[in-house]
Amino acid sequence: HLGVSRALAEHGEPRAGRPGVAALMAAALPPVYVHSPEYVALCDSLCKVPKRASMVHSLIEAYSLLDQMKDEASGFCYLNDAVLGILRLRQKFDRVLYIDLDLHHGDGVEDAFSFTSKVMTVSLHKFSPGFFPGTGDVTDVGLGKGRYYSVNVPIQDGIQDEKYYQICETVLKEVYAAFNPDAVVLQLGADTIAGDPMCSFNMTPEGVGKCLKYVLQWQLATLILGGGGYNLANTARCWTYLTGVILGRTLSSEIPDHEFFTEYGPDYVLEITPSCRPDRNEPQRIQEILNSIKGELDHLVQAFTRRGA
Numbered sequence: 001h002l003g004v005s006r007a008l009a010e011h012g013e014p015r016a017g018r019p020g021v022a023a024l025m026a027a028a029l030p031p032v033y034v035h036s037p038e039y040v041a042l043c044d045s046l047c048k049v050p051k052r053a054s055m056v057h058s059l060i061e062a063y064s065l066l067d068q069m070k071d072e073a074s075g076f077c078y079l080n081d082a083v084l085g086i087l088r089l090r091q092k093f094d095r096v097l098y099i100d101l102d103l104h105h106g107d108g109v110e111d112a113f114s115f116t117s118k119v120m121t122v123s124l125h126k127f128s129p130g131f132f133p134g135t136g137d138v139t140d141v142g143l144g145k146g147r148y149y150s151v152n153v154p155i156q157d158g159i160q161d162e163k164y165y166q167i168c169e170t171v172l173k174e175v176y177a178a179f180n181p182d183a184v185v186l187q188l189g190a191d192t193i194a195g196d197p198m199c200s201f202n203m204t205p206e207g208v209g210k211c212l213k214y215v216l217q218w219q220l221a222t223l224i225l226g227g228g229g230y231n232l233a234n235t236a237r238c239w240t241y242l243t244g245v246i247l248g249r250t251l252s253s254e255i256p257d258h259e260f261f262t263e264y265g266p267d268y269v270l271e272i273t274p275s276c277r278p279d280r281n282e283p284q285r286i287q288e289i290l291n292s293i294k295g296e297l298d299h300l301v302q303a304f305t306r307r308g309a
């Protein structure tokens with residue numbers, strides 16, 4: 001898992017700079033890369049994704065992206081846990097927005113905060129009979145005081161970058177206006193990427209990167225996490241590319257020579273090509289879903305207006 005955060009530590013704290021970091025400080029909030037050898041070893045031992053953390057970490061290192069970030073060792077596994085990460089952020093920020101772009105519904109995080117209006121959860125995911133975990137229909141909007149603070153975007157197989165980004169931008173624009181977040185936790189599972197054994201969506205890292213850029217232009221404190229991703233080489237490609245996006249770096253197409261180089265054959269390039277899987281998302285159904293989400297979020301806008309009046 002990848003943990004990159006922007007200014008989770010003290011705002012305005014002077015940072016003894018490595019070259020490169022200073023420029024980012026002037027621009028906005030300095031990125032911090034959270035990892036430790038113990039943390040990588042622990043993630044590597046997960047049976048579903050053996051060695052994945054090492055592969056991601058060493059590809060990020062091979063592209064020299066670490067030189068540009070403040071490096072923060074951490075032995076705390078809460079940094080890998082979205083719920084505990086949100087609770088930690090809540091100590092400093094009033095309203096926290098959780099955005100989950102993993103292939104699966106972010107049910108655990110939604111459940112944890114379904115009764116509160118302080119944390120809004122947004123999940124874009126595959127929603128299909130028999131597909132895990134089976135929750136997250138568009139009608140699932142939260143409960144009690146948290147009603148309208150859960151947003152779910154059910155998507156079908158085969159979606160590609162352009163349509164996915166349009167959906168993501170439309171939803172996030174409405175969410176931002178309705179909720180006015182103070183901080184963001186962004187989960188970027190790579191199981192949506194073409195070539196994943198989940199065989200569902202047909203995305204590339206560029207499409208996910210556009211969604212990431214949209215969130216970063218808010219210039220809020222943002223904690224960025226990995227997630228699913230079971231084609232290990234593609235997951236490492238994806239999270240390395242996204243780390244480049246965070247740093248404003250364009251990465252060369254050729255995978256640099258490093259410990260896991262042979263995993264990237266036969267082409268040894270950073271880019272991922274979409275497959276020819278058909279897109280099962282009807283434009284009309286997508287529009288219905290977006291209209292429904294806008295209708296639910298309007299309840300919040302009206303509530304704020306009433307309170308302000």
Ligand SMILES: [Zn+2]
Nearest residue numbers: 102103104228
């Ligand atoms: Zn997943």
